[in-house]
Amino acid sequence: MGRPGGMKDGRGDSALERFSLAQRVEHFLLLISFNALVITGLPQKYSSVGWGERLIVLFGGIDQTRFIHRTFAVILIALGFYHLVVVVATRKRPVRRHDMNLSIRDIRDMLADVRLLSGRSEERPRFGRFDYRQKFEYWAVLWGTVIMAATGLIMWFPSTVTQWLPGVVVPAARVAHGGEALLAMLSVVLWHFYNAHFRPDVFPMDPAMFSGKITLERLRHEHPEEFDELQEIGALPEGRLPEPADSPPAPAGPGPA
Amino acid sequence: MYWLILSAALWMLAFPQAGLAQTNETCLACHQVEGSKVRFPGGGEIDVTVDPKKFAASVHAPLTCVTCHTDQGDYPHRPVAARTARSYHVLAQQICATCHADQAKVFEASIHGQGLRMGLADVPTCTSCHTAHAVVRPKSAAFRNNIPETCGNCHADAAVMGRYGLRPVYQAYVEEFHGVTTRLYRLATPLAPSPSAVCYDCHTAHAVRRPTDPASPVATANVLATCRTCHKNAGRFFATAWNEHQPPSMRHSPLVYMVQVFYKILIPGVVGLLALLTALDLWFWAVTRWGGREV
Numbered sequence: 409m410g411r412p413g414g415m416k417d418g419r420g421d422s423a424l425e426r427f428s429l430a431q432r433v434e435h436f437l438l439l440i441s442f443n444a445l446v447i448t449g450l451p452q453k454y455s456s457v458g459w460g461e462r463l464i465v466l467f468g469g470i471d472q473t474r475f476i477h478r479t480f481a482v483i484l485i486a487l488g489f490y491h492l493v494v495v496v497a498t499r500k501r502p503v504r505r506h507d508m509n510l511s512i513r514d515i516r517d518m519l520a521d522v523r524l525l526s527g528r529s530e531e532r533p534r535f536g537r538f539d540y541r542q543k544f545e546y547w548a549v550l551w552g553t554v555i556m557a558a559t560g561l562i563m564w565f566p567s568t569v570t571q572w573l574p575g576v577v578v579p580a581a582r583v584a585h586g587g588e589a590l591l592a593m594l595s596v597v598l599w600h601f602y603n604a605h606f607r608p609d610v611f612p613m614d615p616a617m618f619s620g621k622i623t624l625e626r627l628r629h630e631h632p633e634e635f636d637e638l639q640e641i642g643a644l645p646e647g648r649l650p651e652p653a654d655s656p657p658a659p660a661g662p663g664p665a
Numbered sequence: 666m667y668w669l670i671l672s673a674a675l676w677m678l679a680f681p682q683a684g685l686a687q688t689n690e691t692c693l694a695c696h697q698v699e700g701s702k703v704r705f706p707g708g709g710e711i712d713v714t715v716d717p718k719k720f721a722a723s724v725h726a727p728l729t730c731v732t733c734h735t736d737q738g739d740y741p742h743r744p745v746a747a748r749t750a751r752s753y754h755v756l757a758q759q760i761c762a763t764c765h766a767d768q769a770k771v772f773e774a775s776i777h778g779q780g781l782r783m784g785l786a787d788v789p790t791c792t793s794c795h796t797a798h799a800v801v802r803p804k805s806a807a808f809r810n811n812i813p814e815t816c817g818n819c820h821a822d823a824a825v826m827g828r829y830g831l832r833p834v835y836q837a838y839v840e841e842f843h844g845v846t847t848r849l850y851r852l853a854t855p856l857a858p859s860p861s862a863v864c865y866d867c868h869t870a871h872a873v874r875r876p877t878d879p880a881s882p883v884a885t886a887n888v889l890a891t892c893r894t895c896h897k898n899a900g901r902f903f904a905t906a907w908n909e910h911q912p913p914s915m916r917h918s919p920l921v922y923m924v925q926v927f928y929k930i931l932i933p934g935v936v937g938l939l940a941l942l943t944a945l946d947l948w949f950w951a952v953t954r955w956g957g958r959e960v
Contacts, residue, residue: 455845461852469857470849522942525949530960541942563842566906567898575906579913580920582842587928591935599939608950 422645423621424638430494434487435617438549441484445556446593448477453586478564485557488550507537510547514540536633541603545595552592559585692730693717709750719799733760754790755781761791771871776878780829787825793818803870805858810851812863813838834910838864841910867891876909 427435451463452473467473516533517540523529538546559581562569566578604614616622624644628635638644695701696715704710720726731738747753758781762769772778772791780788794815801808813835819825821835838844846861867883874881882891889904896903913921952958 452845455849456839461849464849465853469853470846471854522945524960525945527949527952527958532960567896567900567903570900570903570906572900572902574902575900575904576908576918576920578906579908579918580924583913583921583924584928587924587932591928591932594932594936595939598936598943602943602946607946608954 422624424624424627424645425620426616426622426627427620429620432617432620434491437483437487441480441487442592442596444480445477445484446589448473448480449589450593452477453589478560481557481560484553488553488557491550508543508546510543514543534632535630536637537631539631541599545600545603548592548595552588555588556585556592559588689720689730693720703745705747705749705753707748707752711750711753715798723798723800724802725798725800751786754792757797758791765791768871775869775871775873776875777873785829787819787828789819806850806856809858809863810847810855812865813844813847816864832910837910837912862895866895 447463448467451460451467452470454460455464455470464470464473467476517535520529520531520533521540524532562573562577562581563585566575569577604610604617605612607614624635627638635644693715696713697717699714701713702710703713725733736743745753747756758769769791773782777788781790795803803809817835820831821833823833826833839848843861843863847859847863850857850859850861869882876883878884879886881887888907889899889901892899892903892907908918908921911917913919913925915922953960
């Protein structure tokens with residue numbers, strides 16, 4: 409994987425499954441539909457700007473652009489429902505489902521991390537299975553999808569919606585859809601691209617979401633609390649535990665994966 | 666002598682209408698010269714150039730020049746009655762009305778027709794929208810997709826509109842859903858007519874009335890019925906979406922305005938926070954690698 413630390417003991421790939429195949433497929437479909445929605449949606453928001461016009465002409469016109477956009481919207485909404493069903497169906501399994509739950513601890517983790525990064529503290533916050541960045545991103549995607557789906561459907565079926573709701577929700581939904589889209593795109597470009605691609609320790613990309621695996625070394629470094637828990641219940645691969653880190657590998661802050 | 670009579674007879678045969686009948690080619694010989702202008706003593710000038718190609722492509726191509734310009738068959742031309750360019754255009758409507766009497770009658774009763782009778786200088790005449798010599802089929806995709814620009818010639822102009830106590834509505838329209846769609850049709854698929862409402866779908870083409878006129882299709886009481894001409898199953902609250910081509914504000918569509926403000930604050934707020942955290946993280950990397958900081 410070319411990361412410092414991962415294979416440094418020469419013990420082969422001491423890795424652990426982090427994401428199931430189903431989760432990786434889910435992420436891949438999310439990636440495809442999100443990108444398709446951005447590339448067909450943004451030129452609709454900026455249809456009076458040169459590049460927006462050119463993209464719409466490229467797609468064959470506004471009707472075709474909307475058709476592609478709505479097709480992927482349906483895929484994303486279906487994916488959202490699938491995700492909810494899986495979360496509900498597996499809620500009682502001991503598979504660390506609630507690791508995405510937000511709590512006051514995540515705010516404290518963030519503040520502790522800011523203190524560390526800015527040099528006001530030497531102490532690394534100890535993250536669990538998902539650190540505060542990952543949790544915030546997860547909830548942002550979930551919340552964003554709900555907003556985008558709701559406002560998108562209002563614009564798609566204005567006649568039906570206005571049987572019950574005041575008509576002003578239609579132009580309001582249009583504004584919200586554009587605003588939320590811009591927010592989502594900028595957040596992904598800045599936050600997700602940085603954490604999953606451009607951070608010096610993962611550049612050019614963090615493979616965990618595609619290989620499904622994370623090395624033990626990295627797990628211990630970036631998700632120490634999860635590492636300890638797994639060790640306690642004996643869930644770590646036998647005999648493959650790396651030595652306790654007396655000299656930490658390349659400086660790594662809390663990261664994705 | 667014999668040849669002279671014969672050629673005169675052939676000339677008469679070719680143009681049975683009158684001894685002085687002209688072919689369009691005869692007129693165009695002079696009138697296709699670019700920049701030919703007629704100056705009016707009372708002010709203004711009219712470009713009398715006719716592009717033969719545009720005319721040939723127009724719906725009026727089968728007509729002769731003198732079908733409309735009945736009094737201009739002679740050369741030198743007789744002086745026109747109009748004293749100004751504007752009054753020439755206004756008078757020219759009678760030429761159109763010769764054939765298009767129904768439309769002329771409807772137009773006369775409209776707010777535009779009323780304005781014309783009052784002598785208002787900016788009110789459109791037939792040729793303002795249809796042009797004089799490049800008249801295209803009003804049912805054509807090109808004419809339809811171009812309607813916002815046609816009306817926008819005046820209704821985008823704050824100075825012109827201000828003279829009559831009106832707001833320029835063009836910009837608001839092109840930013841609305843209908844306007845965006847129509848604009849993109851014009852741009853990307855110009856041979857297909859926009860399925861989205863253009864000005865005349867709601868305001869009518871020739872019978873335009875004040876929106877405050879109870880008989881107007883866009884009068885408050887009639888808006889929902891007008892929406893339903895296209896949105897067949899529009900819900901009973903559908904028309905309250907309508908904000909009269911007003912940019913949203915606390916007075917007009919406050920909900921839309923508040924959503925706008927919300928995102929204007931939220932987007933820079935969130936993106937700023939993320940940018941800060943990202944910058945901090947990069948800073949940390951730099952000082953641990955090159956700055957000698959150890960954690």
